[in-house]
Amino acid sequence: MSATTVPVTPVRATLRGVVARVGLLGGLTVALAVILVLSAGTGQLDIPRDEVLGSLLHKIGLDLGPVPSHPQGENTLWQVRFPRVVMAAIAGAALATAGALMQGVFGNPLAEPGVVGVSSGAAVAAAAVIVFGWTFAGSWTVALCAFLGGLLTTTLVYLMSRDGGRTEVVTLVLTGIALNAMTSAGLAFMMFLGDTQAREEIVFWQLGSLNGSRWEYVGVVAPLALVGIVAAMLLAPKLDLLALGDRAARHVGVDVERLRIGTIVVVAVLTAAAVSFCGIIAFVGLVVPHLIRLIAGPGHRLLVPASALGGAVLLVAADLWARTAVEYADLPIGMLTSLIGGPFFFWLLRRARRTAGGWA
């Protein structure tokens, strides 16, 4: 036990940790602010950045900067653009956080609400609301049903893919295939039942879209996402320990069952927040936490908030691209994220095969 080399002194390590934490979270916050302003100003009616900022400042009572010069500028910003970019940010944050949580609780970097069918489970429930015209909880009806659908599917995935305290890559992916098949059938049935208008709504929503975001919806989604993200941050330190495996986590004092149930509920809340008005936007929860892990390591204390911010940045940027890539067209954002996320998933899958010892 001759230790001649002195390890990194704890103080220096802690300091390095703090700097990394502040740097990453600060950097992402700045990036989010920049992309929000940029995105809000861009569209068929371009509004210069200083006017976007000026409009914001005037709204909160500060007479600084210019207001939009175009007669429709102010209206466009506050009725169309702001609700849309804010919705994108919230949905992105919720999805990325849900992904980070799922990966933590499954101990598997491939778990993601879209991949394993949780998003589509929530989607079936929400489609039922559209088709049957339920309104028992006012504007919260869709969100509530999406939450219940998400909760049911997350629990199913968990029960079916878990074996002996572990979730193998192949079991998880196959469970996702089975669940996605079932939920597709459910969605197909809903489309069969619905009238033309309901069908169109469901199709758009299956593709994922931020078109038609309104403050009213933001008012439903924002509190859900906020509660979910705060809860996720409280769960974060324990998720680190869960990486040791169920038994070893218990040995260091984690009430594994409670942590799991808590995490599943939070994942369902976050997924419902994202899905209820934006539809299925897959892979955000896969790509973002993975990139953050590459930069900052797997510790959940940093991973969870950084994923939330990173997810917001990514989805606002993706939305900006979706509505400017083709002139006078608003591409479905779920299509774009899947287009990028699909190959990324391939790459991860191959890596997981190599490093985790194949399909065992």
Place this chain on the structure above:
Amino acid sequence: MSVLSAHQVSVTIDGNPIVADVDLEVSAGEVVVLVGPNGAGKSTLLSVLSGDVDPSSGHVELAGKHLGHRHARELARLRGVQLQKQGLAFGFRVHEVVRMGRSPWHRTEAAERDDVAVEDSMVRADVTELADRLFPTLSGGEQARTSFARLLAQETPVLMLDEPTAALDIRHQEQLLGVVRDVAAAGAAVVVVLHDLSLAAAYADRVCVLANGRVRADGPPAEVLTGELLTEVYGHPVDVIHHDGALLVVPVRPRPVTTLTDTSEEESSCSAV
């Protein structure tokens, strides 16, 4: 006085008795080694003692209280466990893994000792040089040593280790069990599952021989580890040799091991593979 005691513990899985009517007492300052053939119920007994598995009948007392009546966190401050197989879902670094052992003490006075305990444990388990390595990239033996460091960092009065030396080289085997002895000398109660009977003889205060889920013998190594008993329990002739004050347990091999020429032949055939 015993810190950890099992009373008439039985575990039945699908109608098969894995552990049957086991009584075991472990006192502070004592190293008790569980030995026995494959499938004797050693690991199952250890998981009952650690609280992972509820016994089908009987009960376990830890520090004067029924094991099942304690919360996970409370348990984690009383007993630490090193499992046979180490796994880690994400690429944490060695020092981060060792620090996980400190988590039961978060928000307590003992948390002040976190840094000292982590550093000290890493020195004792000889993983200081690995501090910044990623755990999943380590060899089996290095992972086992890291888990041992995590166990030490937990600073519990009861330690349980399931075959901690299985993946270790001879130097680290001796080092690890030496540290285990030191920890016991400092007042901890230790239960270790071992396969190597000579190691058991060298480091145990008491050896408990399990066979078919039952305690076959329990006592000081010199009394328990006899050729007669081991031959019967393992179903293979075993010799116990007294050498230089130590007990060596060796299997009786049917023919003389090898002559010099044989060895060289074997080596050459090995290198051909």
